[in-house]
Amino acid sequence: MTSKLFLNIAKNFRRxxxxxxxxxxxxxxxxxxxxxxxxxxxxxxxxTGSGSVAEASSTQLMETVDAVADDQS
Structure with a gap:
């Protein structure tokens, strides 16, 4: 019985x-x-990179707007 079971398992494994x-x-x-x-x-x-670029652009834009506003007054 055991050898028949082993042969069946071996056959299935090869397939x-x-x-x-x-x-x-x-x-x-x-x-x-x-x-x-x-x-x-x-x-x-x-x-991640776009967040830092957006922050730098925002800072630069605000500085430019402030400088233009100071020049007009």
């Missing part, structure tokens, strides 16, 4: 090892998650 259709699905999942991760990293970088 599983030869099957490659699941490998393609795994590769697509890995590639898709890598692309999504890179996209999120790029978005975070742009979001």
């Amino acid at each position: 599983f090892r030869k099957e490659t259709s699941g490998a393609v699905s795994v590769e697509w999942v890995v590639l898709t998650s890598a692309i999504a991760g890179l996209g999120m990293a790029a978005a975070a970088s742009v979001f």
Whole structure:
């Protein structure tokens, strides 16, 4: 009984090892998650950088408006 069970398990394992259709699905999942991760990293970088650019632009604009207002008075 045990040897028959072992042979059945070995047969199923060999058949599983030869099957490659699941490998393609795994590769697509890995590639898709890598692309999504890179996209999120790029978005975070742009979001962080755009905040500091907007703050610097706002400061410069306010200084320019104040200088123009002082010149007119």
